[in-house]
Amino acid sequence: MDIPAAGLDKADIETTVREAVGSTLGKSTFIHNKVDGWIAKVMETCLKRLAQSAKQYKYVVSCQIMQNAGAGSCVTSTYSWDPRTDDCITVDWQNDHILCIVSVYWLAV
Amino acid sequence: MEVSEPNRTISNFRQTKVKNIMEEVLREKLTGATYHPDNTSQWTREIADEIKQSLKLQDMDRYKYVVQVMIGEQRGEGVSMSARCFWDHKRDHYVQKTFQNETIFCVAVAFAAYYY
Numbered sequence: 001m002d003i004p005a006a007g008l009d010k011a012d013i014e015t016t017v018r019e020a021v022g023s024t025l026g027k028s029t030f031i032h033n034k035v036d037g038w039i040a041k042v043m044e045t046c047l048k049r050l051a052q053s054a055k056q057y058k059y060v061v062s063c064q065i066m067q068n069a070g071a072g073s074c075v076t077s078t079y080s081w082d083p084r085t086d087d088c089i090t091v092d093w094q095n096d097h098i099l100c101i102v103s104v105y106w107l108a109v
Numbered sequence: 110m111e112v113s114e115p116n117r118t119i120s121n122f123r124q125t126k127v128k129n130i131m132e133e134v135l136r137e138k139l140t141g142a143t144y145h146p147d148n149t150s151q152w153t154r155e156i157a158d159e160i161k162q163s164l165k166l167q168d169m170d171r172y173k174y175v176v177q178v179m180i181g182e183q184r185g186e187g188v189s190m191s192a193r194c195f196w197d198h199k200r201d202h203y204v205q206k207t208f209q210n211e212t213i214f215c216v217a218v219a220f221a222a223y224y225y
Contacts, residue, residue, distance in 0.1 A: 058222045059196070074181075077176060077178070
């Protein structure tokens with residue numbers, strides 16, 4: 001019996017995320033009182049695009065923005081789900097002043 | 110005559126229990142710890158795995174879990190984290206816990222999504 005592959009295109013989602021982050025942060029420097037707005041914009045752009053796919057999935061998008069000044073960090077995620085239908089992608093983006101990590105998880109209903 | 114109502118609880122997700130579990134895991138793993146780049150990857154993996162295993166043991170039917178753990182170095186640099194979900198707000202849940210000391214900050218988030 002063929003097991004159906006996860007029903008979303010990972011490459012397409014990665015492109016969506018990179019475009020959302022790039023268009024929001026671009027060449028910005030780290031401005032503390034703008035960060036929350038940037039994060040909201042990135043996540044809303046990603047979620048809107050995902051929701052348009054009209055597939056039977058739930059989506060979780062998480063976004064972290066950090067000042068790129070040398071402090072160390074590490075992010076790990078783990079999951080308990082159906083690997084035939086559920087999956088995730090993590091996108092790292094940075095410029096000289098900002099580090100941004102966006103993770104998108106999709107889970108079949 | 111006694112009439113019993115059917116159980117109308119939509120979700121059997123135990124928010125408080127999960128909060129306590131996550132707080133305990135963070136405290137156990139990170140109390141007294143000092144940030145070192147060689148350790149953080151292992152710590153995040155262990156914390157995420159322990160939280161996930163604890164969630165699975167709670168016998169909350171028909172949930173899928175995602176656990177995300179971030180450990181960062183406390184150097185006064187700016188950081189902001191957030192998450193948005195497109196899901197069933199009556200059945201799906203998230204719990205977030207943080208830990209910090211002089212050299213480390215840690216944010217752990219658990220997402221629980223119901224499957225029908």
